[in-house]
Amino acid sequence: MEAVKEKTDLKTQEYFVNMGPQHPSTHGVLRLMLGLDGEIITSIQPHIGYVHRSIEKMCEFDNYRQIVHLTDRMDYLSSHTSNEAVSMLIENALEIEVSDRVKVIRTIFDELSRISSHQLWWASVGMDLGALTAFLYGFRDREMINDIFEETCGARLTMNYNVPGGLMFDIHPNFQKRVKEFITHFKTKLPEYDQLLSDNVIFRMRTEGIGVISKEDAISFGLSGPTARASGVALDLRKSHPYMAYDRVDFESIVMDSGDTYARYKVRILEMWESMKIIEQLIDNIPEGDIQAPTKALIKLPKGEFYQRVETARGDFGVYVVSEGGKSPYRLKFRSPSFSNLFSLTQMAVGGKIADLVAMMATLDIVVPDIDR
Amino acid sequence: MLAFSIYDFSTLTKSIHESLLSTFSPGWTMTIEWTIIGLILILFAAIAVLILVYVERKVAAFFQLRLGPNRVGPYGIFQTVADFIKLLMKEHITSKNADKFLFNLAPFIIVTAALLGIGAIPFALGLHVFDINIGLFYLTAVSSVGVLGILIGGWAGNNKYSLIGALRSGAQIVSYELSITLSLLVIVVLVGSLQLSDIIASQENGWWIFKGHISAWIAFVIFMIAGTAETNRGPFDLAEAESELTAGFHTEYSGIKFAMFFLAEYLSLFIITSIGAIVFFGGWMPFHIGSWEAFNNIMDYIPPIVWFFSKVSALIGLIMWFKWTFPRLRIDQLLNLEWKYLLPINLFNLILVSFIVLMGWYF
Numbered sequence: 122m123e124a125v126k127e128k129t130d131l132k133t134q135e136y137f138v139n140m141g142p143q144h145p146s147t148h149g150v151l152r153l154m155l156g157l158d159g160e161i162i163t164s165i166q167p168h169i170g171y172v173h174r175s176i177e178k179m180c181e182f183d184n185y186r187q188i189v190h191l192t193d194r195m196d197y198l199s200s201h202t203s204n205e206a207v208s209m210l211i212e213n214a215l216e217i218e219v220s221d222r223v224k225v226i227r228t229i230f231d232e233l234s235r236i237s238s239h240q241l242w243w244a245s246v247g248m249d250l251g252a253l254t255a256f257l258y259g260f261r262d263r264e265m266i267n268d269i270f271e272e273t274c275g276a277r278l279t280m281n282y283n284v285p286g287g288l289m290f291d292i293h294p295n296f297q298k299r300v301k302e303f304i305t306h307f308k309t310k311l312p313e314y315d316q317l318l319s320d321n322v323i324f325r326m327r328t329e330g331i332g333v334i335s336k337e338d339a340i341s342f343g344l345s346g347p348t349a350r351a352s353g354v355a356l357d358l359r360k361s362h363p364y365m366a367y368d369r370v371d372f373e374s375i376v377m378d379s380g381d382t383y384a385r386y387k388v389r390i391l392e393m394w395e396s397m398k399i400i401e402q403l404i405d406n407i408p409e410g411d412i413q414a415p416t417k418a419l420i421k422l423p424k425g426e427f428y429q430r431v432e433t434a435r436g437d438f439g440v441y442v443v444s445e446g447g448k449s450p451y452r453l454k455f456r457s458p459s460f461s462n463l464f465s466l467t468q469m470a471v472g473g474k475i476a477d478l479v480a481m482m483a484t485l486d487i488v489v490p491d492i493d494r
Numbered sequence: 495m496l497a498f499s500i501y502d503f504s505t506l507t508k509s510i511h512e513s514l515l516s517t518f519s520p521g522w523t524m525t526i527e528w529t530i531i532g533l534i535l536i537l538f539a540a541i542a543v544l545i546l547v548y549v550e551r552k553v554a555a556f557f558q559l560r561l562g563p564n565r566v567g568p569y570g571i572f573q574t575v576a577d578f579i580k581l582l583m584k585e586h587i588t589s590k591n592a593d594k595f596l597f598n599l600a601p602f603i604i605v606t607a608a609l610l611g612i613g614a615i616p617f618a619l620g621l622h623v624f625d626i627n628i629g630l631f632y633l634t635a636v637s638s639v640g641v642l643g644i645l646i647g648g649w650a651g652n653n654k655y656s657l658i659g660a661l662r663s664g665a666q667i668v669s670y671e672l673s674i675t676l677s678l679l680v681i682v683v684l685v686g687s688l689q690l691s692d693i694i695a696s697q698e699n700g701w702w703i704f705k706g707h708i709s710a711w712i713a714f715v716i717f718m719i720a721g722t723a724e725t726n727r728g729p730f731d732l733a734e735a736e737s738e739l740t741a742g743f744h745t746e747y748s749g750i751k752f753a754m755f756f757l758a759e760y761l762s763l764f765i766i767t768s769i770g771a772i773v774f775f776g777g778w779m780p781f782h783i784g785s786w787e788a789f790n791n792i793m794d795y796i797p798p799i800v801w802f803f804s805k806v807s808a809l810i811g812l813i814m815w816f817k818w819t820f821p822r823l824r825i826d827q828l829l830n831l832e833w834k835y836l837l838p839i840n841l842f843n844l845i846l847v848s849f850i851v852l853m854g855w856y857f
Contacts, residue, residue, distance in 0.1 A: 138654050146737040160658065160825055249737045251728055251822025257558040317819075323729055324821045475658070475738050476824040 149489030180453040185420040193279035196491040198238040199433040204283035210429035211285040220410035228366040232396040237266040238434035249483040287413035328383040332469040332481035343461040346436020347388040352380035358432040385484040459491040500797040504620030557818040584749035596650035601754035604643025608761035610636040618799035629690035641667040651746035659742030663733035669832040673720035676840040680713035697776035709847040721766040728817035771805035778802040
C-alpha cells in the first residue's frame with residue numbers, strides 16, 4: 122500500500138535547457154533558455170550578445186565612408202542592401218543625385234542578394250526540419266549568384282560595392298549575360314524547391330498552423346519583411362517608400378494572412394519569383410551614366426538628424442544618424458529587422474514542442490550578427 | 495577434400511563438419527565450429543557495416559549533388575576504414591556526474607542486440623547458423639532489445655538532450671514494434687509457420703509480395719515504414735534529431751563507444767531489411783513464376799546468395815532514399831501515425847488475410 126501511494130505521488134518537474142550558444146539550429150551564437158515540461162515549451166528567453174562587436178559605437182569614430190563598410194558585417198546575407206542604406210542616407214543628407222545607372226544596378230543587386238539570402242534560408246529550413254538534401258540544393262543555386270557578385274565587385278559575401286554617391290566600379294561586361302543565365306536556370310530550379318519541401322506531406326504537417334502570429338501581434342512586435350507580410354501586414358518599403366528603381370518596375374508584394382510557419386515559408390518562396398520578375402525588367406534596360414556622383418574625399422554631414430530605411434531580405438533595415446556637422450556621426454543607431462523578429466519567438470513558441478521551435482526559428486530567418494551588431 | 499557449391503552451402507558445411515569429426519571428438523568439433531561461426535559473424539558484421547556506411551555516404555552524395563568520399567583509396571572505398579581507425583584512437587570522454595557503469599554498458603547492449611539477430615538470418619541455401627522453429631519471433635524479439643541500450647545510454651550520460659532523445663526513442667520503438675510484428679504476422683498467417691526456412695520454402699513458386707494479394711502489399715508498406723522507424727533512421731530519426739537535440743541519445747559518447755552506436759544502427763538496418771527480404775521477397779529464393787519451367791531454370795542459374803544480397807540492397811536503397819528526401823516528423827505526429835493509422839490498418843489487414851486463408855483464396 123505504501124509503495125502504491127508513493128507511486129501516485131510521483132511528480133513531474135519543469136526543467137531548463139540552454140539551446141545554444143553552440144547549437145546546430147540557432148544559426149549562430151544565440152542562446153535560448155527554454156523551460157520545458159517534457160517536450161512542451163513553457164517559457165523561452167532569448168539571450169543575445171555573444172557576437173556583439175559594438176559596431177554602432179565604432180561608427181562614432183569612423184568617417185562616413187568607413188561606416189558603409191562596417192554594415193557588411195551585420196546582416197551578412199544582405200550586405201549590399203545594408204551598404205546601400207548608409208550610402209543613401211549620406212546621399213540624401215548631402216542632396217547628391219545619383220545617376221539612373223546607379224539606381225538600376227543597385228536595384229538589381231538588391232534583388233539578387235534577396236534571392237541569394239532566401240536561397241540560403243530555404244537551404245537551412247530544410248536542414249532544420251531534417252531534410253538535409255535541401256541544404257545542398259539551395260547552395261547549388263546560390264553559388265551562381267555569388268559568382269556573379271564576385272565577377273563584378275570581387276567579393277562574394279561582404280561586397281562593399283556601394284559608396285556614397287554611387288558604386289565603387291562599373292559592372293563587369295559579363296554581368297548582364299550571367300544574370301540572364303541565372304534567371305533561366307533558377308526558373309527551372311525553383312519548382313524543384315516546391316517538389317522537395319513545399320508540397321511534402323511531412324513538411325506541411327510540421328509547418329501548417331505552427332507558430333501563428335496574428336496581424337495585431339505582428340504590428341506590436343514590430344515585425345517586418347516576409348515575417349510581417351505572412352501575418353497580413355502589407356509592409357514593404359519597396360512599395361510604400363520606393364527608393365532606387367523600385368518605382369519603375371512592376372512587381373507584387375506578397376502578403377499572406379494565416380501568419381503561421383508555412384505562410385512565412387511560402388511568402389519567401391513567392392518573393393523569389395517576384396525578385397526574378399524585377400531583375401528581368403531591369404537587366405536589359407540599364408541606362409548609361411556615371412557610376413559615381415562627385416563627392417568630397419572627406420564627407421561631412423550637415424548638422425541634424427537623418428533616417429534612412431531599406432527593405433532587406435529580412436525586413437525593414439533603418440539607419441539613424443545624429444550629426445553635429447563633423448566627419449563622423451555624433452550618434453548612430455541601426456534598426457535591424459532580425460532583432461524585432463527574434464523576440465516574437467517568446468510568444469510563438471510557448472506551448473509548442475522543441476521541434477516546433479526549430480521550425481519557427483527557421484522561418485523567422487534571423488541572422489545573429491544582425492541582432493547583436 | 496572440401497565439397498563446395500555456390501548453389502547449396504550445406505555440402506560445404508557438411509564436409510567441414512565431417513572432416514573435423516574425423517580428427518576431433520564430437521565435443522571439440524562443436525566448440526571449434528561455434529568459434530568459427532562466431533568469428534565469421536562478427537567479421538561479417540564489421541565488414542557489412544563498413545560497406546553500408548560507405549554506401550550511405552555515396553548514396554547521400556548522389557542525392558545531394560556531391561561526390562562523397564573520394565580521397566582514401568580508389569573512389570574513397572577505404573574512407574570508412576580510416577574513419578574507424580580514427581574513432582578507435584580517440585579519447586574516451588565520460589561526462590561529469592555520469593553513471594559510469596551504465597554509461598559504459600549501453601554501447602555493449604545495443605551492439606549485442608544487433609549481433610544476436612545476424613545469427614538467425616538465412617543468407618543462402620544451407621548458409622544459416624540456426625534455423626529455430628520460432629525464427630521470425632526471435633528476430634523481432636532481439637531487434638527490440640536495442641532500445642534498452644538507447645534508454646540506458648541516454649539516461650546515463652547526464653545530458654538533457656540525451657535524455658529527451660532516449661525518451662523519444664523509447665516511445666517510438668515500443669510503438670513501432672507493434673506494427674512490425676503485426677505486418678509480419680500477415681505473412682505468418684499465409685505460411686502457417688514462424689520458421690524462416692519454411693517461410694522461404696513456401697515462396698518457391700512466387701514471392702509473397704506477388705502471391706499475397708493486397709494484404710501482402712499493405713503489410714509490406716507498413717513494414718517499410720515501421721522498419722525505418724525501428725532503426726531510428728530519417729524521417730523517423732527523432733532520437734538523434736541533430737537540429738533539435740544536437741545528437742540525441744549519443745551526444746555524450748566519443749571514440750569507439752560512439753562507433754558502437756553507429757555499428758548497431760547499421761546492423762539493425764541490415765537485419766530489418768533482411769527480414770523484409772525474407773518475408774516478402776523470398777529471401778535467397780530466386781524469382782519464380784508459377785509453372786514457367788524454362789524461366790524458372792534460368793533464374794536458378796543466379797546463385798541464392800546473390801539473390802539474397804541484391805534484395806537486401808534494394809530495400810536498403812529504398813530506406814536510404816527515404817532518409818535523404820523527407821523532413822523529420824514531430825514526436826506527436828510520429829505516435830499519431832502509429833496508433834491512429836498504422837495499427838488499425840494492420841489489425842484490419844490481419845483479419846482480411848485470415849479470411850483469405852480461411853477461404854483458401856491464395857495459391
